[in-house]
Amino acid sequence: DVKVTQSSRYLVKRTGEKVFLECVQDMDHENMFWYRQDPGLGLRLIYFSYDVKMKEKGDIPEGYSVSREKKERFSLILESASTNQTSMYLCASSLSLGSNQPQHFGDGTRLSIL
């Protein structure tokens, strides 16, 4: 079974802080993704990565950056947290490009910015 682990289930931070959300997958997947989920808006893609040290912007990258130094780990960084970044953050991974395999998700990090 694919295991995607997010380092924190709940996190409370203050406005202006630099926030790191960590995600690790144990299935040697090439692709990793960061989404945020907000009520009534579904899941929206922030950033994704097809390989180590590679990243691409999703639909809502503003205010975020990512890091992928190792294949199994994908970090989401809020450079200067703001209250509108309070949300549920979901990490996902999938096998490889064109493999027709679904993305598998972690359990999410509920982040509150005060």
Place this chain on the structure above:
Amino acid sequence: DQQVKQNSPSLSVQEGRISILNCDYTNSMFDYFLWYKKYPAEGPTFLISISSIKDKNEDGRFTVFLNKSAKHLSLHIVPSQPGDSAVYFCAASSQGGSEKLVFGKGTKLTVNP
């Protein structure tokens, strides 16, 4: 512009009956469609998928139907069980499920005992 639409925010059915969740899409380049189930405080769980070369895929109580001409897909759950109560997301991609997914906003299904 919303490329994947789930027009019903919620659906309530009786245990044992059929649940039908609907999804419409606008991008004709989409060729792979997935359904995810999400319980509160958990991540989405992959449920079932269908490629555009098929019009039906079945897995136990879950069946997904794809109507390409209408750009419409549906998820049927038969029989519905209380444990099926969750939010269901439809998603689509243009090069297989490993690629960038576009999600609908979700439909909350409640199955009443």
